Amino acid sequence: MNNPSSQAQDSGLVPVFRSLAEIPAAFGPSVAAIGNFDGVHLGHRNILSAVAAEARQIDAQSIAITFDPHPEHFLRPGQAPGLLTPLAERLRFLAGTGIDAVVVLPFDAALAGLSAEQFVRGILVAALGVRSIHEGRSFRFGSGAVAGVRELAAFGNQLGFTVRVHEAVCVHGLEISSSAVRALIAAGDMRRARWMLGRPFAVLSTPARGRGIGTRLLLPTVNLASYSGLLPAFGVYVTRLNINGRAFQAVTNLGNRPTFGEPSFAVESHILNFEPLGNSEAIALDDQTPLELEFLLRLRGEIQWPSPEALKEQIFKDVARAQRYFRLAGDHTPHEGA
Numbered sequence: 001m002n003n004p005s006s007q008a009q010d011s012g013l014v015p016v017f018r019s020l021a022e023i024p025a026a027f028g029p030s031v032a033a034i035g036n037f038d039g040v041h042l043g044h045r046n047i048l049s050a051v052a053a054e055a056r057q058i059d060a061q062s063i064a065i066t067f068d069p070h071p072e073h074f075l076r077p078g079q080a081p082g083l084l085t086p087l088a089e090r091l092r093f094l095a096g097t098g099i100d101a102v103v104v105l106p107f108d109a110a111l112a113g114l115s116a117e118q119f120v121r122g123i124l125v126a127a128l129g130v131r132s133i134h135e136g137r138s139f140r141f142g143s144g145a146v147a148g149v150r151e152l153a154a155f156g157n158q159l160g161f162t163v164r165v166h167e168a169v170c171v172h173g174l175e176i177s178s179s180a181v182r183a184l185i186a187a188g189d190m191r192r193a194r195w196m197l198g199r200p201f202a203v204l205s206t207p208a209r210g211r212g213i214g215t216r217l218l219l220p221t222v223n224l225a226s227y228s229g230l231l232p233a234f235g236v237y238v239t240r241l242n243i244n245g246r247a248f249q250a251v252t253n254l255g256n257r258p259t260f261g262e263p264s265f266a267v268e269s270h271i272l273n274f275e276p277l278g279n280s281e282a283i284a285l286d287d288q289t290p291l292e293l294e295f296l297l298r299l300r301g302e303i304q305w306p307s308p309e310a311l312k313e314q315i316f317k318d319v320a321r322a323q324r325y326f327r328l329a330g331d332h333t334p335h336e337g338a
Helices: 042-058 071-075 087-095 116-127 149-159 178-186 190-197 308-329
Strands: 015-017 030-034 061-068 101-106 130-136 162-166 201-205 221-224 235-243 246-255 266-271 291-300
Touching (some): 042 162, 042 190, 116 149, 190 201, 190 291
Antiparallel strands (some): 235 246, 246 266
């Protein structure tokens, strides 16, 4: 089997080719899946595990072909959905499926203008040497998305590759798709979103300076910096905050915080089980510290309370519910390596 070229930009997990120019001339043969893979949910993983298994059988490279930016963000920027996973996270999750490499095609006017046949001949066959392609039944490609799996199979018959069409994966009777996951998260339904993703929905960000409200309410508080991806519906959530290898139980308010005067959007997490390390009295954070915030359960919607005292009383009720959640789940964070 051919090894991916050292010219590839390495995500730290598997080689990543970020343009056709980076793909070695003798890269193939390969087994591939093409898609946006937003969220890398259980449906995506089902297809990619089949790609990896077939590639091992025929001694070929297993590859995921994806796009940056998301085609909708290029074609219809005003209507494009918020993404479940920024590109760096998408690459990390793709690497975890067992594939050998990822090809990230820049989605621009040139790529958007390729006909279905040009895409197949120039990219799949000439550049990647595909011998087999795995896709979901709804897959579309070519300028204007005019072609689907039937046309792809016809090209395969002509050009020497096979096409395996996968049916949608269902969990608890729900059909999994990126759009379905986005809709659940937008509605605050973290349980069903977790079913489809196979993991809790999380956002990656860095700290932002807050308004000191959490300090006055006697709870260690971390505010997330501005985040451009998808966020859940406004409200209060049971969350897990991962900081520098430590995982903390938390209650997170996501919204405009209307009780404290002029509304200002924030993602504000109150740590429940803060334990200083050594003699330190605070978590060492700066504006570059990576944070991962996992959303586990929505407790309630956002409410404008009549006074800070009323909000304080509700916060302690939220804390009690969150602590019960973690207790029933057997979660004893913080712990190392979370």
